[in-house]
Amino acid sequence: MQIGRLNDRSRAIFRTIVESYLDTGDPVGSRTISRQPGIDLSAASIRNVMADLEETGLIYSPHTSAGRVPTELGLRLFVDGLLEIGNLTDEERANIDVQCAGQGRRREDVLADASNLLSGLSHCASLVMAPKTESPVRHVEFVPLPPDRALVVVVSDDGAVENRVITLPKGLPPIALVQAGNYLSNRFKGRTFEEARQVIERELAQQQAELDALTSKVVEEGLATWTGDGNPSLIVRGRGNLLENVRALEDLERIRKLFDELETKQELTRLLESARDAEGVKIFIGSENNLFSLSGSSLVVSPYMKGDNKIVGVIGVIGPTRINYARIIPMVDYTAKVIGRLL
Incomplete structure (x- = not known):
C-alpha cells in the first residue's frame, strides 16, 4: 500500500497512532487523538477514520478496548513513507x-x-x-591419521591455527602428504585463502602443479574442506x-x-x-x-x-x-x- 492513498485526515490520525505507540507502547484511543495539535475533529469522526484504517489492515485493537496500535503492515508504511529520521548529535x-x-x-x-x-x-x-579472517596463510601441513584420513593444519600469519580432517585416497604413499603440504604452503605464502585457492585451482586444471594424480587429489580435498567452511x-x-x-x-x-x-x-x-x-x-x-x-x-x-x-x-x-x-x-x-x- 502507498502512503499517498491516504487522505490528509487519515494520514494525520495514522501518524498520531503510530508515533504514540512507538513512544509509549500503549493502544491509542480517539479521545487521546482528539487532544493532539492539528487534529481538529470530533471523537466520533476520529473513530470513523480509525475504522477505515483498521479495515485497510494498518491498525488493529489488541484488546477489547477502543485503543488501536499499528500492524506490521502499518509500521512498514509509516517507516517507508512518514518517518522523519533524526540526526545524531x-x-x-x-x-x-x-x-x-x-x-x-x-x-x-x-x-x-x-x-x-x-x-x-x-x-x-x-x-x-x-x-x-583474511589473514595470509603461513604454513600448511598434513598429519596422517589411521586408517585412511589426515589432519590438515593451517597456520595464519596472525598466529591463528585451524585444522580439518580429510579422507585420503586409497594407496596414498606417506611422501604424498609431505608433497601436498609443501605445495600448498608455497602457494599460500603471502596470500589469503581465496587468493591462493584461485591460483591452485587454475594450476590443477591446467596440469601445471607438477603433482601426481594421488597428491593432486589430496590437495583438492584440502581445498574443498576449507572452501565449504567460510561461515x-x-x-x-x-x-x-x-x-x-x-x-x-x-x-x-x-x-x-x-x-x-x-x-x-x-x-x-x-x-x-x-x-x-x-x-x-x-x-x-x-x-x-x-x-x-x-x-x-x-x-x-x-x-x-x-x-x-x-x-x-x-x-x-x-x-x-x-x-x-x-x-x-x-x-x-x-x-x-x-x-x-x-x-
Missing part, C-alpha cells in the same frame, strides 16, 4: 568515533566494541556479522537490554522467543547475508522474515565496507517492533561508516 558521533577508534587494533576487537556501543546507545540488542562469525551483545521495557507476561514471552531466535545463529547469519547487498540501512519488521515471525521483532542493519568499497560485513540493532526507528537508523548507518573507515 555531535556528542553521539564523537562517542561512536572514540569507542571504535584505534590504529592497529584487531578487527574482532573493533567490531566487538562497536556492537557493545550500539546496544548501549539503542537500549536494544546489537549484532555484527564479520567474515572469516562468517557473529557477535551479539546487549540481550539484557531487551528486558528493560517488559510490560506484561505476553511481552516477556515475546522476548523469550527472541532470545531463542538469537541463538539460532545459522538462520540469523543467513538473514544478515541477505542484507549485505543493501544500499545503506535495511529494515526488517516482524514477520517480513521467517526468523522473527514468532517474537514480532524489528531488525535495523547496514552493511560496512573496506576502502575498496567491497562489502565485508553487516552491523545492526534488533528489538521490539516499536523501537525508535528515527534515532536508531542514523545510529546504525553512521557506525557502519565509521567501521568501514577503520577497516
Whole structure:
C-alpha cells in the first residue's frame, strides 16, 4: 500500500497512532487523538477514520478496548513513507568515533566494541556479522591419521591455527602428504585463502602443479574442506537490554522467543547475508522474515565496507517492533561508516 492513498485526515490520525505507540507502547484511543495539535475533529469522526484504517489492515485493537496500535503492515508504511529520521548529535558521533577508534587494533576487537556501543546507545540488542579472517596463510601441513584420513593444519600469519580432517585416497604413499603440504604452503605464502585457492585451482586444471594424480587429489580435498567452511562469525551483545521495557507476561514471552531466535545463529547469519547487498540501512519488521515471525521483532542493519568499497560485513540493532526507528537508523548507518573507515 502507498502512503499517498491516504487522505490528509487519515494520514494525520495514522501518524498520531503510530508515533504514540512507538513512544509509549500503549493502544491509542480517539479521545487521546482528539487532544493532539492539528487534529481538529470530533471523537466520533476520529473513530470513523480509525475504522477505515483498521479495515485497510494498518491498525488493529489488541484488546477489547477502543485503543488501536499499528500492524506490521502499518509500521512498514509509516517507516517507508512518514518517518522523519533524526540526526545524531555531535556528542553521539564523537562517542561512536572514540569507542571504535584505534590504529592497529584487531578487527574482532573493533567490531566487538562497536556492537557493545550500539546496544548501549539503542537500549536494544546489537549484532555484527564479520567474515572469516583474511589473514595470509603461513604454513600448511598434513598429519596422517589411521586408517585412511589426515589432519590438515593451517597456520595464519596472525598466529591463528585451524585444522580439518580429510579422507585420503586409497594407496596414498606417506611422501604424498609431505608433497601436498609443501605445495600448498608455497602457494599460500603471502596470500589469503581465496587468493591462493584461485591460483591452485587454475594450476590443477591446467596440469601445471607438477603433482601426481594421488597428491593432486589430496590437495583438492584440502581445498574443498576449507572452501565449504567460510561461515562468517557473529557477535551479539546487549540481550539484557531487551528486558528493560517488559510490560506484561505476553511481552516477556515475546522476548523469550527472541532470545531463542538469537541463538539460532545459522538462520540469523543467513538473514544478515541477505542484507549485505543493501544500499545503506535495511529494515526488517516482524514477520517480513521467517526468523522473527514468532517474537514480532524489528531488525535495523547496514552493511560496512573496506576502502575498496567491497562489502565485508553487516552491523545492526534488533528489538521490539516499536523501537525508535528515527534515532536508531542514523545510529546504525553512521557506525557502519565509521567501521568501514577503520577497516
